[in-house]
Amino acid sequence: MPLAPTPSQTIGPYFAMALPFPGGADLAPAGHPDAVTLHGYVLDGPGAPVPDALLEFWQAAPDGSPAGAAAGPRRDGDAFTGFARVSTGEDGHYALRTLLPGGAPYLALCLFARGLPHHLFTRVYVRPPGDDPLLAALPAERRATLLAAHDAARPRSYRFDVRLQGDEHHAETVFLHFGGAP
Amino acid sequence: MAANGPARERRETRRVDGFGEAPAYVGVVERRPRQPPVPVVLAPGAVELAGPLFGTRDVGPFDADLTRQHPGEPLGERITVSGRVLDGRGRPVRGQLVELWQANAAGRYAHRLDDRRAPLDPNFTGTGRCLTDDSGRYRFTTIRPGAYPWASHPHAWRPAHLHFSLFGTAFTQRLVTQMYFPNDPLLPYDAIRNALPDPDARRRLVAVYDPDLNEPELSLGYHWDIVLDGPAATWTAPASVPAQGGR
Ligand SMILES: [Fe+2]
Numbered sequence: 001m002p003l004a005p006t007p008s009q010t011i012g013p014y015f016a017m018a019l020p021f022p023g024g025a026d027l028a029p030a031g032h033p034d035a036v037t038l039h040g041y042v043l044d045g046p047g048a049p050v051p052d053a054l055l056e057f058w059q060a061a062p063d064g065s066p067a068g069a070a071a072g073p074r075r076d077g078d079a080f081t082g083f084a085r086v087s088t089g090e091d092g093h094y095a096l097r098t099l100l101p102g103g104a105p106y107l108a109l110c111l112f113a114r115g116l117p118h119h120l121f122t123r124v125y126v127r128p129p130g131d132d133p134l135l136a137a138l139p140a141e142r143r144a145t146l147l148a149a150h151d152a153a154r155p156r157s158y159r160f161d162v163r164l165q166g167d168e169h170h171a172e173t174v175f176l177h178f179g180g181a182p
Numbered sequence: 183m184a185a186n187g188p189a190r191e192r193r194e195t196r197r198v199d200g201f202g203e204a205p206a207y208v209g210v211v212e213r214r215p216r217q218p219p220v221p222v223v224l225a226p227g228a229v230e231l232a233g234p235l236f237g238t239r240d241v242g243p244f245d246a247d248l249t250r251q252h253p254g255e256p257l258g259e260r261i262t263v264s265g266r267v268l269d270g271r272g273r274p275v276r277g278q279l280v281e282l283w284q285a286n287a288a289g290r291y292a293h294r295l296d297d298r299r300a301p302l303d304p305n306f307t308g309t310g311r312c313l314t315d316d317s318g319r320y321r322f323t324t325i326r327p328g329a330y331p332w333a334s335h336p337h338a339w340r341p342a343h344l345h346f347s348l349f350g351t352a353f354t355q356r357l358v359t360q361m362y363f364p365n366d367p368l369l370p371y372d373a374i375r376n377a378l379p380d381p382d383a384r385r386r387l388v389a390v391y392d393p394d395l396n397e398p399e400l401s402l403g404y405h406w407d408i409v410l411d412g413p414a415a416t417w418t419a420p421a422s423v424p425a426q427g428g429r
Contacts, residue, residue: 002270005411007383009360009374010207012345014293018283018309019347044212058234058353066232072240072279073311083234104229110356115210117377119358121219121230134222164213177219178230178354179413 008119011054011112016087019054021073024085027057027098030077034062038124038148038158039095042088042113045165049092053113055162057084057096057124064103105129106146111162121176124148124160138174145173206376224354224413231413233353236279236313246312248282248324256306258287258325260401263389266318267348267408269355274318275410281347282310282322289328289340298330323401329368341368341375346408354412361406362388 028035038057042050059082060066071083084096101107105127111120126148129135135143148158166172208214224231244250249260267275285291285308290300292307306325314320324344332338341362348357362369369375369388378384386409395403 003268003272003409004382004386005270006357006359006386006408007378007380008357009345009377009387010209011358013295014283014291015345015347015358017291017293017307018281018345044210046212048212050213056356058229058232060229066229070237070240071234072236074240074242081234101229106229108230108353110353112358113213115213117207117209119356120215121354134220138220165215166217172215172217175215175217175219177221178224179221 008117010117011114011119013052013114015054015112016052020085020087023075023077024073025094025096026075026077027059027081027084027096029079032099034099035097036100036126036156036158037095037097038107038126038160039093040159040161041092042094042111042162043092043164045167047170049088049090050113050164051088051090051092053088053092053094053111053162055084055086055088055094056110056112057086057098057107058082058110059098059107060101060103062099062102064101100126105132109162113164116164120164121178122146122162122173123176124158126150126158134176141171142174145171205373206379207373208377230353233349233351233355236277236349238313240279241311241313245310246320246322248284248306248308248310248322250323251307252305254305256286256303256325258303258306258328260323260397261326262321262323262395262397262401262403263344263361263406264319264321264395264403265389265405265407267314267320267350267410268318269350269410274316275314275348275350275355276316276318278314278349278351279347280312280314280320282324283345284308284324284343285327285330287325287328289330300328300330323397326363326402329366332373337371338373339368339371341366341372348408348410350410350412352413355410356412357408357410359408360387363404364388364391 042053071081086094088094106123106125109122148160163173286303286306288300327342329339332340344361389404389406392403392405
């Protein structure tokens, strides 16, 4: 008989004193020639920036393996860790430096923010997804919310905005449920 | 400040049956997704079934003792908080990062947005980290935080609480939550805890006083175990759910 899970409670307004750490946005080792930037905005329903969100990314290494270097607050910046923790600025913007994942073509994203009773999971697809079953099951306008925009003029930059709430003009980002409590 | 004023906070709560005047937190209305999350059953080897690794170098010598991070001693009642981090099958989560943040004994956070009329303590920051040991156990020494008012309704004082952040072996098990203290008279009125409709779930957030955790003549002990939700690497899908099916 499974143990009953400890429920989630909102991250509140004061997590910034404890959770962000220096180098948290750097998954790519310092000076790595293949490093790319992934950046974007977190927006609420009316389109206002969300300045107090915390985004955590987890991804495979370029060779497709689950990443392995120590990923925490005292990382040395020399190794690929697979894990990033970034908070949004006053303008709702976040940015991180990483290497494109091998294998699965996406970064897993866990988003926390003041005002969310529970964190939100989603995926950021940064390579052509092929026959990905999740994307295949989504209607086209919802599928597009999981694809990072890539401008050929800026080959090292990927853009991914999170729209916490949609309306008739803006598609809401698809959030995911993996089998625990929603 | 205006953006955090009572009018806005009031919109973040709703009344719930059975709690008299105590509302339940629903969050910032404009930030809540309207669509239900899309269910995904993860195939073995899926990215989300692994998670970041942490090491002893990620935690410094005073990170787990919040009373020793400054030259002087903080004000307040010393407490020791300890327990085990387990997965849903009762297996210990080993070597994983546990993070803590809290208000000081006067109920004020050392954060620029907390400007209420209560003193800061120059000898207390209120943040800690540790790694779980081989039995999944974590342990912090700190001070009991004070209650603080929250503008959601006229009687809204947050009960004393510790904010916790936890990692499992899988990214799906990520958890941020809050621990409460037993017999706190503010608990039935707390909109944040009342956001959980299930009374058993609310109870699971309350620690137990445990004299075996007391440090003689120094601290009172509280025991709180944490069970992480979500599939881990060995989780097997119910046969009725299509693999990676989405709607
Ligand atoms: Fe708090």
